[in-house]
Amino acid sequence: MPELPEVETLRRALERELIGRRLQSLDIYEPRLLQNASEEELQRALVGQTLQSVGRRAKFLLFDFGPHTAVLHLRMTGWPTLTPVQTPRFVFRFDQKKTLYFSDPRRLATLHLVPTAHAHTLPPLNGLGIEPFQPTYTLKNFLALLQTDQEIKRLLLDQRKIAGIGNIYACEALFASRIHPQRPAKSLSRAEARRLFAQIEKILARAIAEQGTTVKTYRRLAGESGNFQNFLAVYDRAGEPCVRCQTPIERLTQGGRGTYFCPTCQHRV
Ligand SMILES: [Zn+2]
Known part of the structure; x- marks a missing residue:
């Protein structure tokens, strides 16, 4: 399972590739991924928005699209990549022909939609403990x-x-x-x-x-x-x-x- 260093490595690469790009469309192919929002709700909240940052809290990736943030947990086998995969669980298409594919053979990954302003006070991030490299780690x-x-x-x-x-x-x-x-x-x-x-x-x-x-x-x-x-x-x-x-x-x-x-x-x- 990816831990803090693996998720941080992916975060840095995703930010390098996708920051500042506008989301043109998204498709969800694995309904089990969605925890608190439907595919339509995700599309309404995120399509047309520009990716402001890719953050991380513990093992969660935070795709900040301005008003809303998509919070992704890779669990056992989740893998975001810009290379097409055979059975993607979701696809985010950005402008300038950048496409994010999400592979997850075990289908245990989770995706939440949260208002960016309250992301850390809502599930799934609100119950997390102190974190290395953060001010809470004393x-x-x-x-x-x-x-x-x-x-x-x-x-x-x-x-x-x-x-x-x-x-x-x-x-x-x-x-x-x-x-x-x-x-x-x-x-x-x-x-x-x-x-x-x-x-x-x-x-x-x-x-x-x-x-x-x-x-x-x-x-x-x-x-x-x-x-x-x-x-x-x-x-x-x-x-x-x-x-x-x-x-x-x-x-x-x-x-x-x-x-x-x-x-x-x-x-x-
Ligand atoms: Zn020894």
């Missing part, structure tokens, strides 16, 4: 979130608490911070919490610089892979030697998701 706010028995890995995946992190970067940040993924959040020492707080932003920033991680399906706008998969220390490396201590990396399941960690570097305590 050590004080982070420490406050940790005052719970919840396992630290599961807390990192809880978008209502910290938004933008998914399975790959949660595993990587915990490894870099030498914290066992099943530790109760409130058992972390202040030094461990500080390390984790810093490593989350450090790893996400590096992943953005490397244009995301391609393990299964993620692709950049023009179809290229990301590059951060070449720098993963634990994710998807079960049985391979730890980059720090050579102990084989282990995999366990938390909340139905695979967690990768080094049993030597990441003590359970």
